[in-house]
Amino acid sequence: MKAETAVGDPRIADGFIRIVGLVKRFGGVPALKGVSLSIRRGEFLSILGPSGCGKTTLLRSIAGFVEPTSGEIWIDGRNVNKDPPNHRPVNTVFQNYALFPHMTVAQNIAFGPRRRGVPKSEIAGQIDEVLAMVSMESFGHRYPRELSGGQQQRIALARAIINKPKVLLLDEPLGALDLKLRKRMQVELKRLHERLGITFVYVTHDQEEALVMSDRIAVMNVGEIVQLGTGEDIYRQPSSRYVADFIGEANLIDCILDGAGTIRLGPSSPPLPYKLPRSSAMNGHAAGQAKATLMVRPEDIRLGEGGERNSVVVQAKLRDKVFVGQSWRLFAVLESGQEIVVQPGFSPSAEKISRGDEMKIWWPQDRSQVLGE
Amino acid sequence: MRRGRSDRVGLHIPPFEAFLLLGGPVLFLVLFFVVPFLTMASDSVWTDKGELTGDFYAKAVADVFYWRVLLATFELGVWVTVCTALIGYPLAYYITFYLRDPLLRRLIYIVIVTPLFTSNVVRAFAWMLVLGRQGVVNKSLILTGIADSPLLLMNTRFAMVVGLIYILLPIFVLTVASILQGINRSLLEAARDLGAGAATTFWKVTFPLSLPGVLAGSILVFTLSVSAYVTPAVMSGGRHLVMPMVIFQQYLVSFDYHVGAVLSIMLLVMTLLLLGVNFYFLGRRGKVA
Numbered sequence: 001m002k003a004e005t006a007v008g009d010p011r012i013a014d015g016f017i018r019i020v021g022l023v024k025r026f027g028g029v030p031a032l033k034g035v036s037l038s039i040r041r042g043e044f045l046s047i048l049g050p051s052g053c054g055k056t057t058l059l060r061s062i063a064g065f066v067e068p069t070s071g072e073i074w075i076d077g078r079n080v081n082k083d084p085p086n087h088r089p090v091n092t093v094f095q096n097y098a099l100f101p102h103m104t105v106a107q108n109i110a111f112g113p114r115r116r117g118v119p120k121s122e123i124a125g126q127i128d129e130v131l132a133m134v135s136m137e138s139f140g141h142r143y144p145r146e147l148s149g150g151q152q153q154r155i156a157l158a159r160a161i162i163n164k165p166k167v168l169l170l171d172e173p174l175g176a177l178d179l180k181l182r183k184r185m186q187v188e189l190k191r192l193h194e195r196l197g198i199t200f201v202y203v204t205h206d207q208e209e210a211l212v213m214s215d216r217i218a219v220m221n222v223g224e225i226v227q228l229g230t231g232e233d234i235y236r237q238p239s240s241r242y243v244a245d246f247i248g249e250a251n252l253i254d255c256i257l258d259g260a261g262t263i264r265l266g267p268s269s270p271p272l273p274y275k276l277p278r279s280s281a282m283n284g285h286a287a288g289q290a291k292a293t294l295m296v297r298p299e300d301i302r303l304g305e306g307g308e309r310n311s312v313v314v315q316a317k318l319r320d321k322v323f324v325g326q327s328w329r330l331f332a333v334l335e336s337g338q339e340i341v342v343q344p345g346f347s348p349s350a351e352k353i354s355r356g357d358e359m360k361i362w363w364p365q366d367r368s369q370v371l372g373e
Numbered sequence: 374m375r376r377g378r379s380d381r382v383g384l385h386i387p388p389f390e391a392f393l394l395l396g397g398p399v400l401f402l403v404l405f406f407v408v409p410f411l412t413m414a415s416d417s418v419w420t421d422k423g424e425l426t427g428d429f430y431a432k433a434v435a436d437v438f439y440w441r442v443l444l445a446t447f448e449l450g451v452w453v454t455v456c457t458a459l460i461g462y463p464l465a466y467y468i469t470f471y472l473r474d475p476l477l478r479r480l481i482y483i484v485i486v487t488p489l490f491t492s493n494v495v496r497a498f499a500w501m502l503v504l505g506r507q508g509v510v511n512k513s514l515i516l517t518g519i520a521d522s523p524l525l526l527m528n529t530r531f532a533m534v535v536g537l538i539y540i541l542l543p544i545f546v547l548t549v550a551s552i553l554q555g556i557n558r559s560l561l562e563a564a565r566d567l568g569a570g571a572a573t574t575f576w577k578v579t580f581p582l583s584l585p586g587v588l589a590g591s592i593l594v595f596t597l598s599v600s601a602y603v604t605p606a607v608m609s610g611g612r613h614l615v616m617p618m619v620i621f622q623q624y625l626v627s628f629d630y631h632v633g634a635v636l637s638i639m640l641l642v643m644t645l646l647l648l649g650v651n652f653y654f655l656g657r658r659g660k661v662a
Binding site for chain 1: 560562564581
């Protein structure tokens, strides 16, 4: 899938941050291959992707630490390509917090306002205000080394937001925290975003984190944005096998696509009720047989014959089942021999069924998708 | 997280092996440092007949000459330390932050370290060729018409300072560079991100964080320059005395090892005192992380 169709043309779009055709090569190796992206004012946008996909390079380009090889970055109507980091209306929360170890918490937070020439008398009040926002009152006199990771994280946030930046850039800020703390901080960050109204650009490799917090998510792969949309859009309608696999859990079933545009699980299987999407991946295979991928989420699959309109019913054999708390999780094998994971929620039939049983499973057609690579 | 932990994560060494490992260095230090030091200390308070006396101290302490030499020694030490720091810090900074090419950086390190492999004596004599009446500097000054007659460069305090800077610079540069290398680059980015220009970032972040290196380097340079013998002796041509030269004379010219010992201890105590005062004031100025 082409990035432009999903992203829209940022030269036309009225974005608060506009990134146009951004390319960055590190000694010939491309980290960004022409990224275009338009971010709305006040939006919480996550850039999601595995390590090495270029998401941090993109964030660092906005901050001004990376000089793009070509392309433009506009923030609030101003081209900031030539602006050094200290002249950009953005602040960053760094992955390792980057608190100044030789300064107290209060001195750390005062660093930004001092540079902007805010009078000392005002700074003290502002420090109290932001410390309260991150629930760290009375920590002002401490040194960073005396704080836990989570506390350092809050101070790093406070140090950034005291400057009231137009854009707050967050580089995997929760990466070093344990799971429980991470979940709590996700909620707090979301609340802080709502309260401040600042545009957040959040880089993460954690799909759940992105889904929980973001208004929109930009999924990246090897230097390109492969899909941009709300969490629900991306989860429900992934544009590619890569996105489907990266976000949430997905069954990716290999299918056969024949010249007539019919999709089957195997050469002799009955045709499945799908209309061919006009995806570029399949255009080259008008004649003969080609491969296609059918994506369906485990929680969208039910046991039984279906019955709703547009339900897709297939035959499967149960290989294993495990109890995972909120439901049973079934591992089944299709007639074609491919494995499929089924998590039907609370279901009496899932309880009764046992290993080796033949069964019918179904899913609503609109909860599944035929994908290109 | 860089928090102090007392977890036992270190290599566990059984007592016998530990004894073997530690035994060598301890034995070496006892034989070649502790024993000679105690011998010298006892020489300063015991007469040849074995009587305990304070006479040697009284004699040395009452002599203004020794105090003058001591003052000159510390003056030399301060000059060398300040100049070395002023030359060495930018060099260390440049190597650490501007030399991106690892090969080039290694090359520069080799260039810096190589002089350490040459004898102090040879290096001091090399300076005579540079600074002497017929030396490179004087010849070029006269040839270019900047000076009419050769300047007196050799056998001066200036020459002593130059000679010591030359010898001690690598030590300072390596000490500071290793500390600069350890500064997390994202701290510098954070400073820029929060609105600081390059100069402010240096003075508010880089420099304060490198102070432990500057301090360690300065202490090394200062103690090594006040205890240096060969370089000051050659570079001054014997015209300007420093404590190590006077001590040398006491031991090997006058054979008065009692006064020699007293002077050695005077130099040691005064150096420690000076460093102690220095530390006290630096410590009050702010705790360095």
